[in-house]
Amino acid sequence: MDEALLRGLIPGVIDVLVRRGADFASAEDAVQDALVRALESWRVDPPRDPKGWLVTASWRTFLDQVRSDAARRGREAKVAHEPPPGGIPQSDDTLRLYLLCAHPSLTTASAVALTLRAVGGLTTRQIAEAYLVPEATMAQRISRAKARISGVPLDQTGDPSAVLRVLYLVFNEGYSGELDLAAEAIRLTRQLASMTDEPEVAGLLALMLLHHARRASRTGAAGRLVPLARQDRRRWDTGLIAEGVEVLQAALRRDRLGEYQAQAAIAALHADAQRVEETDWVQIVQWYDVLVHLTDSPIARLNRAVAVGEADGPPAGLTALAELDASLPRHTAVAAYLHAKAGDTDLAADLYVTASRAATNAAERDHLIREAARLRSR
């Protein structure tokens, strides 16, 4: 059985257990246990009814746990007999699971881990590997997160924007190791979008699809970062772009703008240009204006300065940049880029070197050093 298909069953199975009276934390543990066993045994002997198998296996685990807890405490078992199998869970219940896992009382890292496990159906080991931490650490993070939300009823509405933020962060993590977090984030966002008609969910999905479409062209040999302007656009995935644009247009028609729709619109405008020279920078600046208005984010302002530099020329971009706090992350890198475009090569090279020292990841640092080297060897 396809592992992604198996993962898709997990929230529904948790839900069946919860409806049978299990608390969320125990249900989630029991399902994780069944999932790990499924991954081992299904390769050789896949069941005819995978979901039924998971429900039965995790319910037994749950009962065993309750019984041994009860025995330890010298009390009678809370659950005396096995109730009838639960019905097909409603999408509402999976939606509630998303909200619970992104509960505002959780730290971001905990919400991400819990979402990947309970909604994403990933094992603790897979999540730990993806985030480069020991498995025991990730297990602890998840169990503390569950303890923290143990009092929160599953039907209590949470904060939908927190769910989007969690999914956005998972997507942005990209992929290291075997697990493709970007693809996982798309799967979860797609599932969420099928359960709600909130335009921002569609906006986030569109944003992910449009960025994912460019993935193959974003890195060169040995993980080298290839900036948008120099990407081989023939390698962009036109299928994903078409889907992203369609999802975005449907969202925009609802006339309830939000930050993800605005970001997706910018990505769509880039995707629309067959050659970098055809980029509609004037419209991109307009969308950045929308984004700045919606979020007041300094990062949006910084990216806007780059777009202004393209639309109205480097001096205009530098003027826009001058209005921003110089301590912003990537401020120096943007200055270097605009000065290079203005033909101020020596200054730009120096700025690239300075910017490389402030880079927060190795690929970006190497890219900035390479840009300095490129300018100096001209």
Add this chain to the structure above:
Amino acid sequence: MAKYLLLKHYRGGKAALNDVPMDRWTPEEVDAHLAYMSEFAARLEESGEFVDAQALAPEGMWVRYDGKDRPPVTDGPFAETKDLIAGWMAIDVDSHERAIELAGELSAAPAAGGEPLGEWLEVRPFLDAPPTVTE
């Protein structure tokens, strides 16, 4: 097997053989250097000797406890004269000689003019867990 840490320094070590800052190389030389580094790590994974590799940002500060009910005291960013670690590679190898051999190879990554960088790497053995049989 014994674990060793190969430490790379931003500054504080002795000057490399081919001591030209990276932004003065050609972009192709930069690419060749980075490709060598990632191939080196891949090769050690292949041979079963790779443990971990990490790069550190140059920014940082000193921090220490400053008494009960007081926030920790900080000192920094680092002074320009401070010895500064740029990153490391941890390896698990059969012998001390093998650790030195690998450090030599890592130090030979191509740099300006395609010539080996020849930077000084600090090689530090890990302290092991106590053995079971001691008599």
